[in-house]
Amino acid sequence: MTAPARSTLFAPATLGPVPLRNRFIRAGTGESMADPAGRIGDEYVALHENLARGGVGLAFTGHIFSHLRGRYGDLQAGLHQDSSIPGFARVTEAVHRRGGRIFAQIAHAGSQSMSFATRPLAPSAVDNVMTGRRVEAATDDEIHEAIDGFRQAARRAVEAGFDGVHLHGANGYLISEFRSPLTNTRDDDWGGTRERRDRFPVEVIRAIRAELPAGMGLTMKVGLADLVDEPGGLTVPDAIEGVRSFVAAGLDGVEVSSNLMSDYVSASIRGYVAVDRRRALEDLLFHRLHKKPEPEAYFLPFVDALRAQVDTTIILVGGMRRVTTMAALVESGRAEFISMARPFIREPDLVQRLAGGQRTAPACVSCNICLMHDEHHALRCWRTPRMNLLRHAKYRFSGGFKGKGSGRKPAAGDR
Incomplete structure (x- = not known):
């Protein structure tokens, strides 16, 4: 195997029109x-300046x-109003100062939205499998409003x-809901066939591409x-045909993931999750893990299927660990x-x-303790420093923990 520093991984590359210093991307992760x-x-x-300082070629924001x-949640950042621009300008300036690149990951949670002040937006009246929230079918005007929001x-x-x-x-948000026959049961211009179910993301991609100057990239988590079940x-096969239309609409590349999910842990992030008090105590005292083997690159079968059918740049996410x-x-x-x-x-x-x-692999x-807390706490590793692990154990034993066990899906993507 090629020595690390001489590997293609560490050589400059281009994603669409954007030059990158290497092929490592920080996947979109909810910062909270x-x-x-x-x-x-x-x-x-x-957080993002440290990632750029540490050598990441490109960061996707949460x-x-x-x-x-x-x-999605109370601690989530937004680009829904112009007053948000100055804060994000500080982020991009800091990243560029450290030689990095950064894309804004733009999303609409659809029926997973936690904005209880308004009715959740969804293609059809299908209750959300993650949250149990009851929803109504979006009107044509509401769909166009969502596209304009993007x-x-x-x-x-x-x-x-x-x-x-x-x-x-991906991951069950609004675009995923439009793409799935399970959550899009419409029989109008926005559903009924694969092409019409994919109309919403195609229109979103076209609208975004029209706003981007020639030097900016456009990728999609698909x-x-x-x-x-x-x-x-x-x-x-239907998803791949959709990607073909997305690339034609203006994408520079795709990050491959899952669409709808009923079980976030087994479907997307995999790996060990500390779910009871005994494990919390063992983590605290012994750094003991109860892990079942999980394969690296668990979305690779999807990637291989897509590679055989569509000519596009592919970003592989999902349990990548060994260099x-x-x-x-x-x-x-x-x-x-x-x-x-x-x-x-x-x-x-x-x-x-x-x-x-x-390193030959990450520490x-x-x-997955980071995911268990990201709805109520800023993103951090809860195993280091040791005080974070103590805080984690305290939350679990005090009954004040309101993370993954509450049935909410973590705000982060595939890890």
Whole structure:
């Protein structure tokens, strides 16, 4: 295997029109650092500056809501209003100062929205499997309003100095809901056939692309299948045909993931999750893990299927851990870029460590404690420093924990 520092992984590359210093991407991960108005501050800026300082080629922000009706949680950042632009301009300036690049991940949570002041937006009156919320079918005017919300958010991303936009079209959010026959039962211009179900994301992509200058990139996190128990969902062949139309509409590349999910842990993030008090205590005292083996690159079958059918840049996310595995996948042409999230939470300077040979794999053990807390606490690794693990155990034993066990899906993507 190629020595780390000489691997293609660490060589400059281009994503669409955007030059990158290497092929490592920080996957979109909910930072949970915004105020009630969706504005960000010093903590958010520092997080992304540290990632750029640590050598990441490109960072996708955590999902940024494009419209108040699409806000996922109270700590989520937004690009739904012009007053958000100055805060994000500080982020892009800090990242560029450190030699990095950053895309704004724009999203609409759809029926997973936690904005109880308004009715959740969904293509059809199908209760959300994650939240149990009852929804009504969106009107034609509401659909066009959502599309314009994405467009306006992209305009603000341009003004804030981002290098591109990363559209969130996976993990059960609004775009996923339009794409799945399980959640889109319409028989009008927005549903009824694969082409009409994909009309919403196609229109969103076109609207965003129209706002971006020539030097900015446009990528999308795309679900390649519904990973749910119920039959009749989005299939891989139909999903691939959708991606073909998305690329034709203006995408520079896709990050492959899942579409609808009934079980977030097994469908998307995988790995160990500390779910009871005994495990919390053992974590605290012994750093003991109860892990079942999980494969690296668990979305690789989706990637291979897409590669065989559609000519586009592919970003591989999902349990990437060993540098030898990453290098083999990139150098063989199965993927152009490697995307990770959890490892960068623990080690923002991971790319430098891998390039220098100090690491052959991240220190992250995929305990997923970071996901358990990200609805109510700013993003951090809860295993280090030791005080964070003590706080985690205290939350679990005091009964004050309101994270993953509450049935809410974590705000982060595939890790």
